Every structure is written in structure tokens, then in C-alpha cells.
Amino acid sequence: MQLFHNPPFRYDRSLSHPPHVVIEQDSTRWPGYNLGRRSASVGFKIMKIVRDVESMKGVLRPFAGRRVGLVPTMGALHSGHLSLVHEMKKHADVVVLSIFVNPLQFSPGEDYEKYPRCEEEDCKKCADAGVDVVYIPSVEGMYPDGFSTGVDVGPMARELCGASRHNFINGIMVVLIKLVMQTNAHCMILGEKDYQMLCLTRKLFRDLNIGVDVLQGDTVRSPEGLALSSRHKYLNGAEIAKAGFLYKFLLEVGKNLSDAPDDQQEIITRGKLRLEQEGFKVDYLEVRDNNTLERIQTFSRPARVFLAVNLGCCRLIDNILLA
Ligand SMILES: Nc1ncnc2c1ncn2[C@@H]1O[C@H](COP(=O)(O)OP(=O)(O)OP(=O)(O)O)[C@@H](O)[C@H]1O
Ligand SMILES: CC(C)(CO)[C@@H](O)C(=O)[O-]
Ligand code: BAL
Known part of the structure; x- marks a missing residue:
């Protein structure tokens, strides 16, 4: 070709x-x-x-x-x-x-x-x-x-x-x-x-x-924090601006989990609701072990918060390490 x-x-x-x-x-x-x-x-x-x-x-x-x-x-x-x-x-x-x-x-x-x-x-x-x-x-x-x-x-x-x-x-x-x-x-x-x-x-x-x-x-982000992705070509300007919310959201979830590690389930449920309210269709929002990717209940080992959402016809993923 x-x-x-x-x-x-x-x-x-x-x-x-x-x-x-x-x-x-x-x-x-x-x-x-x-x-x-x-x-x-x-x-x-x-x-x-x-x-x-x-x-x-x-x-x-x-x-x-x-x-x-x-x-x-x-x-x-x-x-x-x-x-x-x-x-x-x-x-x-x-x-x-x-x-x-x-x-x-x-x-x-x-x-x-x-x-x-x-x-x-x-x-x-x-x-x-x-x-x-x-x-x-x-x-x-x-x-x-x-x-x-x-x-x-x-x-x-x-x-x-x-x-x-x-x-x-x-x-x-x-x-x-x-x-x-x-x-x-x-x-x-x-x-x-x-x-x-x-x-x-x-x-x-x-x-x-x-x-x-x-x-x-390392993940390279836009000035608003959006993790750059080739699929952003599917988004219009308003959607790109909206997608900038995701990183701030992840940081907020991370802080809530660090402050109240026993409330993981509630924090995640509330988080998913918030994403839907902001106009994202949630695929997953999850906390996992940083090395094995298994679900965790306690934070005795490094953990990571993962999300995947759809915005319009674009799938967006991101994650952060919990300190
Ligand atoms: N924002 C980013 N910062 C650093 N590395 C990235 C970023 N986005 C993608 N990569 C990495 O680039 C490599 C190639 O990924 P790929 O070509 O699928 O791009 P992509 O932007 O992730 O595409 P899409 O999100 O549309 O699937 C992968 O190792 C991926 O993790
Ligand atoms: C690694 C890769 C180039 C394999 O297709 C791509 O899928 C990616 O980065 O996700
Ligand atoms: N970087 C992810 C590749 C894919 O979504 O197929």
C-alpha cells in the first residue's frame, strides 16, 4: 500500500x-x-x-x-x-x-x-x-x-x-x-x-x-491535567475542557481515600455518581494493588485508583498512585 x-x-x-x-x-x-x-x-x-x-x-x-x-x-x-x-x-x-x-x-x-x-x-x-x-x-x-x-x-x-x-x-x-x-x-x-x-x-x-x-x-498531561491521548481527536473543544475534570477528580478521590481508608466503598460509589452527574459514562472506578492489580480493602501496600469513562464517543482512561 x-x-x-x-x-x-x-x-x-x-x-x-x-x-x-x-x-x-x-x-x-x-x-x-x-x-x-x-x-x-x-x-x-x-x-x-x-x-x-x-x-x-x-x-x-x-x-x-x-x-x-x-x-x-x-x-x-x-x-x-x-x-x-x-x-x-x-x-x-x-x-x-x-x-x-x-x-x-x-x-x-x-x-x-x-x-x-x-x-x-x-x-x-x-x-x-x-x-x-x-x-x-x-x-x-x-x-x-x-x-x-x-x-x-x-x-x-x-x-x-x-x-x-x-x-x-x-x-x-x-x-x-x-x-x-x-x-x-x-x-x-x-x-x-x-x-x-x-x-x-x-x-x-x-x-x-x-x-x-x-x-x-510518566503520564504527560495538558495544563488542565488531562492525560494526553490520541483519541482526543474524537472530542470537540467543549468536551476537551470537560475532560480536564477527570484528573482533579482522581486527586480528590485519592485524598478522600487517604483521609478515610475504611470508607473505600462509599467513596467509590459517590465518585461514580459524581462522574455521571458531570456527564461521563462510567466504565469503572476502582482501587487496586499497585503491583498485583488485585482489589484491596486495606491500604497496607501501595495502591492505585483507576478510572475509565466514555465522553461522547471517546473512551478516556487515567490512574494515580496513592501515596
Ligand atoms: N499521556 C501520555 N503520557 C505518556 N505516555 C502515554 C500517554 N498516552 C499514551 N502513552 C503511552 O504511549 C504508548 C502508545 O500508546 P497509544 O499509541 O495507544 O496512545 P494513546 O494516546 O494511549 O492512545 P489512546 O488513548 O487513544 O488509546 C503507550 O505505552 C501509552 O501508555
Ligand atoms: C502498546 C501498544 C502500542 C500495542 O498496540 C498500544 O496498544 C498501547 O500503547 O496501548
Ligand atoms: N493505549 C490504549 C490502546 C487502545 O486503547 O487500544
Whole structure:
């Protein structure tokens, strides 16, 4: 599929695979979009865009022995994603950012088709942030005919987001295994905003002895506190302003729980009512153990408050750690 109709890129003919597979951004035609800002002595001077599963490993061959850091995303990049890139640059010699809207993690009726796709803009942001390789595999490349393998990380995949999004967690686990294998990543970074995914990915890698470090990136928020999300493209200005309420709400719930830990049930019931009154449709508001994600009654171990709501046609999630 040709995604850039008049691509401001040139083919990299130094690579052994067909030129249509790997293209390089042309820094002479796009001044400012080479990787001039990078300080590291390793990595590419010109960002590479790889669309082919087979080519991915070849692209990194010159960096054998170097630490490869993977930043998996579904694209429509925002400052949250870019903060993960900046953090990863501290831990890896070569940074690969993947853009793949993974059909496996969506269930029928969810927003797979309409999920925002804006690759050209994303590639510019990546080049500016100093990404070495943008990996944009196709659905056919990732899941060729006959693909049938799945993983199940256990009951926790069916709680929190997994209770309403049945394919969500296990679909992510499959794609993350594939992405780390395809990129030969030594480490990967996931955002705290998707804390259930982060925890269960760590569990998966532990359970299957996959020796890839999973780093945690801080949640980047708007000045009003709204955790940035690609799905904000579904919201209008008034809805964005309304969504800013969620973080203040979480902080308030957190304070109430710290002040009256024995009143958890009442605080949560009242909280859900408040969210509905503010115009949100509540999927869940829950307090869970920070490490196991189990429900907790007492606060003897670190805990986290999680929420998921719908506003218009947009699903929003957030969470905070209870001190
Ligand atoms: N506001 C944010 N701050 C930091 N990291 C984030 C933020 N939002 C998403 N991420 C992280 O970026 C990575 C890629 O996520 P993804 O591409 O699904 O973006 P997203 O904004 O979470 O999309 P959506 O909310 O629409 O599902 C994940 O590890 C995710 O946790
Ligand atoms: C990790 C991910 C890119 C896998 O599709 C995405 O689902 C996410 O960040 O939630
Ligand atoms: N970051 C979450 C990806 C999803 O909602 O499918």
C-alpha cells in the first residue's frame, strides 16, 4: 500500500533489500527533519522508515551489540509518545518507534477503523525527536493468512479495561511479543497511563522469560491535567475542557481515600455518581494493588485508583498512585 503519494523521501540503496521496503527521509528536501539535534554518536543520521517485517532486523545490523530501545505506539503521536522517546534515548543506543494500529486488541464494535491515522505527520515528529527507525508494519505483514497464535496472561486480562474490552490485553500481549522479536529490542517503554497493560506486560515477560526490560514513562498531561491521548481527536473543544475534570477528580478521590481508608466503598460509589452527574459514562472506578492489580480493602501496600469513562464517543482512561 502506498501511503505517501509524493513522498519527500529517498530510497536507501545501501541496503540489501528492495528499495521500496526501506526509505530514508531526505534531509536536503526537508531541512530540519534530519536528526541534527541528536547528541549520541551512535544511531542513524537520517531517520529510517521501515514497513516490512523481514527488513526490520537488517536495518539494525550495523548496530549489532548496541542497545535497542522500542517505543510501541498506535500512531497519532502526541507529547506523551514523544516523552517516551526522550526517556528511551537515555537508556538505548538506537531508538525504534513502532506505529501499528493492532486489530487484535480491538473487539467488534470498537473504533479500530476510525482510529486516527496520520503517518506523515507522525514521521516528522519522530525525526524531530531523534527517533532512529520508525517501524510501520502492515496488518498483512504482522498477521499473514493462517496466523492463529494467542497468549493469555490470566484472569487479570479480563478485569479493569479487559472487562469491557475483551480482546484488549491479550491482543496487546501478542503484538508486543512480535514487536520485540522483530526489532531485537533490549528494552521497551510503556506509559503509566496504560498501567494495566504495563503491569501485565511485565508479568508476561517474567512468566515467559523474555529478557526485555519494560520501562515506565510518566503520564504527560495538558495544563488542565488531562492525560494526553490520541483519541482526543474524537472530542470537540467543549468536551476537551470537560475532560480536564477527570484528573482533579482522581486527586480528590485519592485524598478522600487517604483521609478515610475504611470508607473505600462509599467513596467509590459517590465518585461514580459524581462522574455521571458531570456527564461521563462510567466504565469503572476502582482501587487496586499497585503491583498485583488485585482489589484491596486495606491500604497496607501501595495502591492505585483507576478510572475509565466514555465522553461522547471517546473512551478516556487515567490512574494515580496513592501515596
Ligand atoms: N499521556 C501520555 N503520557 C505518556 N505516555 C502515554 C500517554 N498516552 C499514551 N502513552 C503511552 O504511549 C504508548 C502508545 O500508546 P497509544 O499509541 O495507544 O496512545 P494513546 O494516546 O494511549 O492512545 P489512546 O488513548 O487513544 O488509546 C503507550 O505505552 C501509552 O501508555
Ligand atoms: C502498546 C501498544 C502500542 C500495542 O498496540 C498500544 O496498544 C498501547 O500503547 O496501548
Ligand atoms: N493505549 C490504549 C490502546 C487502545 O486503547 O487500544
